[in-house]
Amino acid sequence: MNQIHRLAIVGGNHGNELTGVYLVKKFQQYPHLIHRASFETLSLLGNPKAITARTRYIDVDLNRCFDNKKLSDAKTSSYEELRAREIQQILQPQNQQNVDTIIDLHTTTANMGLCIILGNWHPLLLKLAADLSAINPLVKVYIHEQPKGSGFLRSLCNLGFAIEIGAVPQGILNAELFQQTEQLIYSVLDYFEDYNQGKNLPKNDLLTVYKSIGVIDYPRNEVGEIQAMIHPQLQFRDYEPLHPGDPMFITFTGEEILYQGNSTVYPIFINEAAYYEKGIAMHISEKELIKIS
Amino acid sequence: MNQIHRLAIVGGNHGNELTGVYLVKKFQQYPHLIHRASFETLSLLGNPKAITARTRYIDVDLNRCFDNKKLSDAKTSSYEELRAREIQQILQPQNQQNVDTIIDLHTTTANMGLCIILGNWHPLLLKLAADLSAINPLVKVYIHEQPKGSGFLRSLCNLGFAIEIGAVPQGILNAELFQQTEQLIYSVLDYFEDYNQGKNLPKNDLLTVYKSIGVIDYPRNEVGEIQAMIHPQLQFRDYEPLHPGDPMFITFTGEEILYQGNSTVYPIFINEAAYYEKGIAMHISEKELIKIS
Numbered sequence: 001m002n003q004i005h006r007l008a009i010v011g012g013n014h015g016n017e018l019t020g021v022y023l024v025k026k027f028q029q030y031p032h033l034i035h036r037a038s039f040e041t042l043s044l045l046g047n048p049k050a051i052t053a054r055t056r057y058i059d060v061d062l063n064r065c066f067d068n069k070k071l072s073d074a075k076t077s078s079y080e081e082l083r084a085r086e087i088q089q090i091l092q093p094q095n096q097q098n099v100d101t102i103i104d105l106h107t108t109t110a111n112m113g114l115c116i117i118l119g120n121w122h123p124l125l126l127k128l129a130a131d132l133s134a135i136n137p138l139v140k141v142y143i144h145e146q147p148k149g150s151g152f153l154r155s156l157c158n159l160g161f162a163i164e165i166g167a168v169p170q171g172i173l174n175a176e177l178f179q180q181t182e183q184l185i186y187s188v189l190d191y192f193e194d195y196n197q198g199k200n201l202p203k204n205d206l207l208t209v210y211k212s213i214g215v216i217d218y219p220r221n222e223v224g225e226i227q228a229m230i231h232p233q234l235q236f237r238d239y240e241p242l243h244p245g246d247p248m249f250i251t252f253t254g255e256e257i258l259y260q261g262n263s264t265v266y267p268i269f270i271n272e273a274a275y276y277e278k279g280i281a282m283h284i285s286e287k288e289l290i291k292i293s
Numbered sequence: 294m295n296q297i298h299r300l301a302i303v304g305g306n307h308g309n310e311l312t313g314v315y316l317v318k319k320f321q322q323y324p325h326l327i328h329r330a331s332f333e334t335l336s337l338l339g340n341p342k343a344i345t346a347r348t349r350y351i352d353v354d355l356n357r358c359f360d361n362k363k364l365s366d367a368k369t370s371s372y373e374e375l376r377a378r379e380i381q382q383i384l385q386p387q388n389q390q391n392v393d394t395i396i397d398l399h400t401t402t403a404n405m406g407l408c409i410i411l412g413n414w415h416p417l418l419l420k421l422a423a424d425l426s427a428i429n430p431l432v433k434v435y436i437h438e439q440p441k442g443s444g445f446l447r448s449l450c451n452l453g454f455a456i457e458i459g460a461v462p463q464g465i466l467n468a469e470l471f472q473q474t475e476q477l478i479y480s481v482l483d484y485f486e487d488y489n490q491g492k493n494l495p496k497n498d499l500l501t502v503y504k505s506i507g508v509i510d511y512p513r514n515e516v517g518e519i520q521a522m523i524h525p526q527l528q529f530r531d532y533e534p535l536h537p538g539d540p541m542f543i544t545f546t547g548e549e550i551l552y553q554g555n556s557t558v559y560p561i562f563i564n565e566a567a568y569y570e571k572g573i574a575m576h577i578s579e580k581e582l583i584k585i586s
Contacts, residue, residue, distance in 0.1 A: 026545045054570065055348065109462040169402040169462030171566030175522040175543050229468040250468050252319045273464030277347065 004159075004192045006099040008042040008091050009034065009185065013063050013104055013153055014274070015050025016170040019178050020105025023185070036189050038196035042099065044090065046153070049079055054171055056274055063104075067151040084153075091156060102160035103188060104153045105181065107168045109273045110282075111236040114139045114184055117162040119146040119155050123293065124195070126207060128161075130292045131191050132184065134203035139184070140239055142268055142285065144212040167236065170273055205292050210239060210266050210285035217279045219249060219257060228257055230271045230281060238268050242284070249281070297452075297485045299392040301335040301384050302327065302478065306356050306397055306446055307567070308343025309463040312471050313398025316478070329482050331489035335392065337383065339446065342372055347464055349567055356397075360444040377446075384449060395453035396481060397446045398474065400461045402566045403575075404529040407432045407477055410455040412439040412448055416586065419500060421484050423585045427496035428480050431473070433532055435561055435578065437505040460529065463566055498585050503532060503559050503578035511574045512542060512550060521550055523564045523574060531561050535577070542574070 009027060011020025027034045027043040034041040045051060047062045059078035065071075066084050076082060092098040116132060116139060118125050133139040142164070146155045154160035165181050168174045218226040228249035234242065241264045242248065249257040259265075265284040269275065272282075302320060304313025320327045320336040327334040338344060340355045351372045358364075358377035369375060385391040409425060409432060411418050426432040435457070439448045447453030458474050461467045511519040521542035527535065534557045535541065542550040552558075558577040562568065565575075 022545060030546075109465055167462075169460075169566055170464060171569065172402055172564050173522040174528065174564075176525045176528070178522060178545075179547075229466040229471060232469045235467065235469070252315060252471075253323075254472075271465050271467075273462055276464065 004100045008099045011105045012051045013046035014056045017107040036193040064151045068149040104162040108166035111167040115164040130204040130207040141209045215280045218281045297393045301392045304398045305344045306339035307349045310400040329486040357444040361442040397455040401459035404460040408457040423497040423500040434502045508573045510572045
């Protein structure tokens with residue numbers, strides 16, 4: 001395995017997710033905090049205009065703009081498409097060292113705790129995830145497979161991943177989650193430092209992962225208006241089993257809508273604010289215990 | 294006391310506070326739910342453009358546009374200033390019956406539970422508040438004095454008030470809070486119905502109120518950037534006593550900032566997302582037990 005030479009920490013990919021924004025501002029003010037001897041660490045604000053406007057994005061979701069087509073299309077005109085190309089040029093400059101990994105900082109209104117989202121099954125990422133969950137049992141691991149260049153910032157490189165923290169509303173800082181996220185980032189940096197120095201000792205050889213198998217939308221009428229809310233028994237229950245027949249939604253007039261699937265699934269991203277417009281009430285996943293080699 | 298002839302329920306005064314938006318949509322679909330024999334009930338969406346855009350407002354905060362100067366200024370040009378005049382014309386049509394009371398539906402990221410916000414000490418409002426808190430002990434009463442025509446929608450009439458529900462993030466529905474808000478509205482309607490019919494029996498003759506005495510901003514640097522977060526020991530502790538010397542904020546580098554006041558206060562609206570830009574980290578109040586006559 002090659003060494004890690006350059007690592008990027010990105011906050012404010014979504015402008016109203018303040019934890020990442022203020023962590024990156026802190027790292028830019030105190031760079032020694034993210035300095036490690038064996039690699040270079042960049043820190044970067046993703047969407048400055050959206051951060052100023054206290055909104056997720058200005059024109060389109062920046063974190064869906066990192067696909068090969070949009071990045072190479074000279075006719076891109078939205079602010080975020082242009083910004084995605086700028087970010088790519090910073091992280092992957094021509095004829096220079098590209099970043100080897102990206103830590104993309106997010107928050108969610110779902111009760112996801114401290115979640116590491118991996119876009120692939122790269123062994124180094126799985127070992128990292130196992131290490132982090134050994135250090136802090138609150139850490140959860142979600143595998144949401146995305147091919148390289150699929151649109152997400154983290155998909156710019158094989159070792160990119162997201163840290164997704166919740167539940168926290170858009171537009172606010174929760175000090176406890178801020179500090180937990182900060183410690184998690186230091187653990188990631190320490191992990192890569194040890195890795196570069198050949199010191200990685202597996203702290204865990206088994207890892208529980210939640211593997212994405214799809215999404216479920218809200219019940220909607222013919223014009224796309226939602227007709228129900230997340231059921232109170234499901235709200236805040238990310239990572240817990242949802243069995244066939246369990247209540248899933250409740251309509252505005254109080255009728256329960258039950259989960260109709262054939263097998264038990266593990267919902268994640270339950271009631272994420274930004275996903276109403278994307279047609280997503282929750283992600284669903286399978287829970288797996290995997291062996292880390 | 295005069296009778297209540299017309300009552301208005303307004304949701305979506307802020308476009309990203311979905312509880313009120315979807316309650317008003319429900320009432321418009323099922324008007325019998327808010328029909329009472331002795332008065333007319335209007336239901337109205339406050340800021341349709343902001344609701345569509347899933348944002349608090351388009352140009353300026355609609356709920357600061359109902360002051361006499363803005364409402365009478367023919368040169369108003371922002372979307373919300375124009376919308377405020379439209380709403381005033383609906384609620385207070387010339388030469389027709391004005392609404393006697395307004396229920397303005399809001400949500401907050403602060404942990405305010407089911408809060409009734411009164412803009413004055415009108416005896417009928419205090420009796421209503423005492424009645425509601427007798428029916429549901431979760432109800433809290435906040436008195437934030439505002440003269441008529443001070444900018445808030447509820448200040449259009451003496452008996453206007455807000456229902457402020459939290460904690461709920463902007464942009465999502467929490468089914469449990471949706472249903473509790475709905476029941477609270479029905480209790481208000483039943484109260485006015487009984488009042489019109491001379492049937493109001495005081496359910497409580499004592500009422501705990503939180504009386505606004507000011508606001509506290511985040512510590513900021515010279516360019517207005519916040520330098521600290523709500524302290525974890527204060528987060529979610531709305532209505533609880535804050536004593537001199539208690540931790541109030543924590544800086545990004547972990548230093549505690551203590552409450553420097555001379556007397557115990559009761560913070561409310563702690564860490565409301567929309568108030569970061571307004572220079573408000575929390576409201577502070579005094580707790581009073583008042584006799585309802």
